[in-house]
Amino acid sequence: MSHYDVIVIGGGIAGVSIGFELSKDRTVCLLEMESTLAFHTTGRSAATFLETYGGPEIRALTTGSRSFLENPPEFFEAALLSPRPLLQFAKQGRGSVIEQLHADVLPLVPDAELLDPAQVAELFPVVAPDYVERGMYEPGAMEIDVAGLHQGYVRGLRANKGEIVKSARVVGLTRGPEHWVVETADGERRTANDVVDAAGAWGDVVAELAGAKPSGLMPLRRTIFMVNSPQGAGTKDLPIFGDIDQSFYVKPEGAQFLCSPADETLCPPSDAKSDELEIARAIDEINAATTLDVRSVTTSWAGLRSFVPDRNFVVGPDPEVPGFHWFIGQGGYGIQTAPATAQAGAALVRGEAFPADLVARGLDPDRLAPHRPGMSVAADH
Ligand SMILES: Cc1cc2nc3c(=O)[nH]c(=O)nc-3n(C[C@H](O)[C@H](O)[C@H](O)COP(=O)(O)OP(=O)(O)OC[C@H]3O[C@@H](n4cnc5c(N)ncnc54)[C@H](O)[C@@H]3O)c2cc1C
Numbered sequence: 001m002s003h004y005d006v007i008v009i010g011g012g013i014a015g016v017s018i019g020f021e022l023s024k025d026r027t028v029c030l031l032e033m034e035s036t037l038a039f040h041t042t043g044r045s046a047a048t049f050l051e052t053y054g055g056p057e058i059r060a061l062t063t064g065s066r067s068f069l070e071n072p073p074e075f076f077e078a079a080l081l082s083p084r085p086l087l088q089f090a091k092q093g094r095g096s097v098i099e100q101l102h103a104d105v106l107p108l109v110p111d112a113e114l115l116d117p118a119q120v121a122e123l124f125p126v127v128a129p130d131y132v133e134r135g136m137y138e139p140g141a142m143e144i145d146v147a148g149l150h151q152g153y154v155r156g157l158r159a160n161k162g163e164i165v166k167s168a169r170v171v172g173l174t175r176g177p178e179h180w181v182v183e184t185a186d187g188e189r190r191t192a193n194d195v196v197d198a199a200g201a202w203g204d205v206v207a208e209l210a211g212a213k214p215s216g217l218m219p220l221r222r223t224i225f226m227v228n229s230p231q232g233a234g235t236k237d238l239p240i241f242g243d244i245d246q247s248f249y250v251k252p253e254g255a256q257f258l259c260s261p262a263d264e265t266l267c268p269p270s271d272a273k274s275d276e277l278e279i280a281r282a283i284d285e286i287n288a289a290t291t292l293d294v295r296s297v298t299t300s301w302a303g304l305r306s307f308v309p310d311r312n313f314v315v316g317p318d319p320e321v322p323g324f325h326w327f328i329g330q331g332g333y334g335i336q337t338a339p340a341t342a343q344a345g346a347a348l349v350r351g352e353a354f355p356a357d358l359v360a361r362g363l364d365p366d367r368l369a370p371h372r373p374g375m376s377v378a379a380d381h
Pocket of ligand 1: 009010011012013014015031032033034037038039040041042043044045046047048049168169170171198199200201202206222223224302303304305328329330331332333334335336337
């Protein structure tokens, strides 16, 4: 049996990022059940970096990831971010919601700007007349090269002598007197001092194998569909345009728009498929809010955004199962927060303190702790 300091379960962005961080001073083996990495949620994201998104802990992890993404270490593509500002809007009667959000985000995102309808129309000329009451512009929002980020972590992990094993579904986790025995579906057994659960939507399935109490993780399906821009016009200078009330968003991509109904349908962990009814609803919303006149969809897909009810991540050692570390619940923010979350998660596996720079950004580490008080209470963001 091969022995490692740490076995990481899951080869999405969560697994490869914490695996890379730990491989700097630990022997690491990453096990992925699919024959390719990033097959599930990581391969299906909208690839945005939005500092105003999510609650205060998420905003701290996102802003805390910016410098890594802007100046990544060796192993990574030089440019992981490219500019793609975000314009969120409030429909008539909803302006106060965006004003409150603006006040909340200003301490961490000081260049976020409140806009009136004329300014919204100037930045997004295809908005329908009289649809919008207020807007908020985030000029520093970015597009992330998700494959480049994921691949950089894979290269770094391998360069640090970490092992990555695909088609290796973990089916057994047994804690012996000295270490874990990790069994995969092919009958192989490996041992490790610590196990990291980075299994995305399957986070609670893996936790139960280890005898840990489940976190209440909810895999919520989100659909994406692509439409052509009118007359194939370029969209280079347009921002992402999204409803503050989450009825839809559209993101310019070359001569197309990537669109989402912003749906959140509870699903079992699985290979998620797009929801045709949600696509039809979103097309109606987009055609009411814009002059894009969407009539057909070129392609669509879906992925599972997995949250615990308070919508914060679950990062750190299980309080009752020694050597079992949670690294799940990244919901809709797991790409943009990956660098900071991986550094924090790796510090906790090593038994070190939570990174001080994230605490200075207002992040209370207890708000990410497994089985924290209030974790099962639904958040309003
Ligand atoms: C439509 C959509 C849009 C999104 N847009 C954005 C965005 O713009 N920006 C952003 O930051 N985030 C976005 N997200 C969220 C982001 O994609 C996720 O937070 C992130 O990908 C989660 O990564 P993960 O590694 O936890 O999960 P996954 O990528 O799902 O990885 C988990 C892995 O664990 C493996 N696994 C499970 N069980 C086992 C087992 N027993 N043994 C071995 N392996 C196992 C799975 O096969 C899987 O590969 C979006 C998500 C969706 C669906």
